[in-house]
Amino acid sequence: MLSITDLSIRLAGRLLIDQSSVQITPGSRVGMVGRNGTGKSTLFKVIRGELAAEHGTVTLPPRWRVGSLAQEAPNGPESLISVVLKADLERDALLTEAESATDPHRIAEIQTRLVDIDAHSAPSRAAAILSGLGFSATDQLRPCAEFSGGWRMRVALAATLFAAPDLLLLDEPTNYLDLEGTLWLEDHLAHYPRTVIVISHDRDLLESSVDQILHLERGKLTLYKGTYSSFEEQRAMREMLDAKAVKRQEAERARLQAFVDRFKAKASKARQAQSRVKMLERLKPITALVTQDVREISFPAPEKILSPPIIAADNVVVGYDPNTPVLNRVTLRVDNDDRIALLGSNGNGKSTLVKLLAGRLAPFSGKVTRADKLSIAYFAQHQLDELNEDASTYDHVRKLMGEAPEAKVRARAGAIGFSGKAADTKVGKLSGGEKARLLLGLATFFGPNMIILDEPTNHLDIDSRAALAEAINEFPGAVIMVSHDRYLIESCADQLWIVADRTVTNYDGDLDEYRRLVLSARNGEPAPRERNAASEKSQRPRSDNRGSLKKRIAEAESEIARVSEIISKIDTALALPDIFTRDPKQAAQLSKARANAADALARAEEQWLEASTQFDAAAG
Numbered sequence: 001m002l003s004i005t006d007l008s009i010r011l012a013g014r015l016l017i018d019q020s021s022v023q024i025t026p027g028s029r030v031g032m033v034g035r036n037g038t039g040k041s042t043l044f045k046v047i048r049g050e051l052a053a054e055h056g057t058v059t060l061p062p063r064w065r066v067g068s069l070a071q072e073a074p075n076g077p078e079s080l081i082s083v084v085l086k087a088d089l090e091r092d093a094l095l096t097e098a099e100s101a102t103d104p105h106r107i108a109e110i111q112t113r114l115v116d117i118d119a120h121s122a123p124s125r126a127a128a129i130l131s132g133l134g135f136s137a138t139d140q141l142r143p144c145a146e147f148s149g150g151w152r153m154r155v156a157l158a159a160t161l162f163a164a165p166d167l168l169l170l171d172e173p174t175n176y177l178d179l180e181g182t183l184w185l186e187d188h189l190a191h192y193p194r195t196v197i198v199i200s201h202d203r204d205l206l207e208s209s210v211d212q213i214l215h216l217e218r219g220k221l222t223l224y225k226g227t228y229s230s231f232e233e234q235r236a237m238r239e240m241l242d243a244k245a246v247k248r249q250e251a252e253r254a255r256l257q258a259f260v261d262r263f264k265a266k267a268s269k270a271r272q273a274q275s276r277v278k279m280l281e282r283l284k285p286i287t288a289l290v291t292q293d294v295r296e297i298s299f300p301a302p303e304k305i306l307s308p309p310i311i312a313a314d315n316v317v318v319g320y321d322p323n324t325p326v327l328n329r330v331t332l333r334v335d336n337d338d339r340i341a342l343l344g345s346n347g348n349g350k351s352t353l354v355k356l357l358a359g360r361l362a363p364f365s366g367k368v369t370r371a372d373k374l375s376i377a378y379f380a381q382h383q384l385d386e387l388n389e390d391a392s393t394y395d396h397v398r399k400l401m402g403e404a405p406e407a408k409v410r411a412r413a414g415a416i417g418f419s420g421k422a423a424d425t426k427v428g429k430l431s432g433g434e435k436a437r438l439l440l441g442l443a444t445f446f447g448p449n450m451i452i453l454d455e456p457t458n459h460l461d462i463d464s465r466a467a468l469a470e471a472i473n474e475f476p477g478a479v480i481m482v483s484h485d486r487y488l489i490e491s492c493a494d495q496l497w498i499v500a501d502r503t504v505t506n507y508d509g510d511l512d513e514y515r516r517l518v519l520s521a522r523n524g525e526p527a528p529r530e531r532n533a534a535s536e537k538s539q540r541p542r543s544d545n546r547g548s549l550k551k552r553i554a555e556a557e558s559e560i561a562r563v564s565e566i567i568s569k570i571d572t573a574l575a576l577p578d579i580f581t582r583d584p585k586q587a588a589q590l591s592k593a594r595a596n597a598a599d600a601l602a603r604a605e606e607q608w609l610e611a612s613t614q615f616d617a618a619a620g
Contacts, residue, residue, distance in 0.1 A: 001025055002047070002167060002195065004221065007056035011041055016042055018219035019056070024212075026061075026166075029189065030197045031228065034216035036433045036461050040199045043216070044068065044169050060167065065166030069173065073152030074144050079555075080155050081140045084126040087159035091119045098566060104573035108586050111570060111593030120600035122162075123559075129158045131178070132184035132522045134345050138548040141555065150176055151346075161188065168196040174205060174484050175458050177619040178346045180518045182484040185209075187519055201462045203228055204486040295417040296439065297464070297471040299377075300447035305369040309333040310449055310478060311357055316366030318356050325364055326352040328502050332448065338478045341493035343507060343514060345502045350482050353499055354378075354452055357480060377448035381455050384435050389428035391419040394439055396427075400445050416441030432459030440468075450478040456487045486511055549615040556608035563601045570594045 002024040009017040010278040016039030032040050045060050048066055060066070067160060074083050086092050091114070098110050114120065125294045130140050133154045139382045144152055144534040153176040157261055162167070171206070182202070189209040199213065200206055206213065206228035213231035224231040260277055267294045319326035325442040326349045334340065355361035356368065358378050388396070397413045413423040417437045427435065436459045444451060451472075457465050469491040472479050483489055489496075489511060496514070507514065574590050
């Protein structure tokens with residue numbers, strides 16, 4: 001059991017958690033929520049032992065392994081599958097020792113333990129996790145160094161999940177994922193066999209993957225049973241009851257104070273008046289749950305509604321190299337009030353399509369028609385780094401308003417969400433959520449006809465995400481969004497476009513159907529719908545895969561040699577003349593270990609055969 005007792009945490013002079021206690025039973029799946037900056041990540045540091053508490057204790061069972069996402073993404077020449085497999089430290093150490101062990105009894109102990117931890121199935125389990133997070137079989141054999149930082153953070157997440165610690169701590173894990181990876185992670189966490197605490201602002205993850213909510217507010221930790229919707233209901237009820245209790249207490253205070261004021265000067269009533277004074281002193285004030293108001297998000301309306309369609313693409317081919325276009329045969333239209341969500345795994349061309357629509361990328365062929373005087377606002381997470389850290393919100397707004405009077409500049413800064421002194425705070429001192437609000441305000445400053453939002457929710461808390469959804473729904477222009485936040489898509493989008501197989505198609509189903517489609521594909525199950533001929537064609541091995549297939553063949557051959565060596569050592573131990581009479585238990589363990597090793601050898605040979613067949617097909 002994770003036991004937090006009378007815990008107080010202070011950071012940089014600020015009291016984040018104040019004498020809070022909570023107990024989390026083994027096997028619980030807990031979603032931790034609270035406004036940005038309340039101390040959720042800091043609590044994780046205390047649990048991991050990286051930060052000392054000011055007061056109180058955090059107690060874990062003595063042999064529990066605690067795992068969390070690494071701060072730095074893995075890098076180097078090792079393949080993704082190798083990085084993930086090494087996350088299981090015990091398995092890695094046993095396999096290393098098995099290569100040099102010569103004592104038959106130690107060989108038996110090693111192989112028995114490998115059987116106990118299901119070591120021989122580890123490669124397939126690691127591959128399944130990587131596949132769920134969006135890595136193809138070919139990608140899994142590529143070196144880490146070939147991937148961008150965001151993809152390498154997915155590898156770090158895969159390694160953490162594969163290690164399967166007794167206490168899994170995840171801090172906003174979906175920030176590194178696309179919608180498809182998020183859907184897989186929700187399903188994986190819902191079936192996690194040990195204890196997990198996940199900090200998240202993703203409503204759907206908190207609804208489908210956890211069975212308890214740990215709420216941090218005003219320094220206090222409160223554990224609620226149930227999913228996020230249940231938590232909201234319980235908290236609303238608590239707010240109502242507390243408000244009634246406060247009202248009753250205020251009435252009682254007024255009654256006691258009136259008695260004291262009326263009779264304190266009368267000698268005959270002095271003792272009773274003094275008694276009422278003591279009662280007032282003992283009447284501790286009830287602190288009602290005060291809901292912190294969320295600053296609304298609003299987008300200025302365009303000056304003029306344009307004639308539809310505002311964008312039309314006909315048989316467009318686009319990309320960065322004419323010889324290898326990213327998207328082909330793109331035919332689509334965008335009207336004034338469209339709400340379109342782009343689906344499809346990262347790397348399939350969503351960013352390319354967004355740049356095409358925004359006019360930042362010209363097509364190689366085909367035709368793109370835009371309405372006259374079309375204005376487009378574009379928001380992307382990487383633009384947060386383009387803000388001037390040494391300038392304030394006021395400075396950024398002033399730059400866009402030229403010689404406008406001071407009062408008007410202040411008013412516009414307030415409309416973005418930075419009124420009064422907040423407008424003078426340097427950008428470098430703003431939180432991630434505040435920077436995102438500022439960037440949204442600057443991107444839409446002049447009332448665009450269309451807004452493109454590329455992962456706008458990463459730094460926003462749950463209430464701010466709801467405010468963003470409301471702003472999108474109230475905006476009279478068109479909105480195109482790329483987001484892993486299912487709540488945002490379901491709240492706003494009226495069209496779903498899938499970017500896959502080098503083209504863009506309308507998706508007629510809803511997100512529940514799409515979720516089933518994604519999970520069946522990533523879990524290796526038959527897809528709910530039949531793939532079309534074009535999709536089948538795209539799955540055929542191409543000649544440019546020959547290098548990766550050759551590497552798969554080499555790795556399979558290496559695995560065959562390694563397992564064969566293990567079997568040879570077990571056979572040597574089993575050949576001892578008195579092994580079955582002297583130690584029948586150990587002999588049985590060795591026999592079981594040999595059977596498992598034989599299964600592993602068969603799997604390795606099957607992988608070698610499959611890769612060899614694909615290699616021959618690509619060559620021919």
